[in-house]
Amino acid sequence: MVDFLKVNKENMMNIKLGASLLSWITPLWNAESGKYAIERTAKTGFDLIEILLPGSMDFDAATVKKQLKENHLEAVCSLNLPKDAHIAFYPETAEKLIKKAIDKVDELETHLLAGVLHSGIGVFTGKPLTKNEKEIITEVWCNVADYAQTRNIDIAIEPINRYESYVCNTAENVLDLINGTGKDNLFLHLDTFHMNIEENNFYDPIINSGKRLKHIHVTESHRGMLGEGNVNWEAFFSALKEINFEGNLVLENFSSSVPGMQEKVSLWQQSPYNAQELAEGSLAFLKKHMEK
Secondary structure: OOOHHHHHHHHHOOOEEEEEHHHOOOOOOOHHHHHHHHHHHHHHOOOEEEEEOOOOOOOOHHHHHHHHHHOOOEEEEEOOOOHHHOOOOOHHHHHHHHHHHHHHHHHOOOOEEEOOOOOOOOOOOOOOOOHHHHHHHHHHHHHHHHHHHOOOOEEEEOOOOOOOOOOOOOHHHHHHHHHHHOOOOEEEEEEHHHHHHHOOOOOHHHHHHHHHEEEEEEOOOOOOOOOOOOOOHHHHHHHHHHOOOOOEEEEOOOOOOOOOHHHHHOOOOOOOOOHHHHHHHHHHHHHHHHOO
16 A cells, blocks of 8 residues: 555655745845855755846856855746836747746756746736737747757746736636646746735645646745744645645745845835844744655
């Protein structure tokens, strides 16, 4: 007889624990701050770092790859489309930018591009997503998926809350568009902060996503220390075990101790923890839940 509890526990061990670049620095990449984030992520004990690529693509992949190797750290990349690359309005611009990001992922010799790849953050029409807009997005996703496939790269798309986008707010929104492409290398990227606003619970979206779920930002309802907010972590981890999740859990909480962070991410309240405390405490929280 198969011991399903044992199987689930073993599969959970395939999860990689990471920290976002934003755990340490503001979302403006430069060589000095990037090196610092890589070193802090490694020394804190994470498996990988998620590098948020700059829209300018001013990013020396060769140097970063060397820094990652020196710190024995893996990496994934993400990209958040800017307003001037909102797919429904500027499909050609968006496609070119996503392909440039895929090139950077390839240069790093890693295999995942995640992030907000359905719309420019902060762009609104005042109306729900239209059928024509869905068709435009689907066409661009098909093109970038094909481009990524030739480089053995997967793409994971993140729904965000209604105050930041009208295009994809829920897991279902992303999955519906992915299903329309027929592409096997398009996946879902969830974020517990946005789930807390848009989803009915933390269990069903994960169960319904199944093997399409590749990458998750783990953070609290207030972007602070894991376990001190409203996220239902019991339901969250229960669902991950149910689907035998094999992917990345990447910490994306913010501390006001990082210079410039409050303005960049609208973190107006003073954080009770500095960045290092937040990372260490949240990593311990994740490991504790994964051992259950």
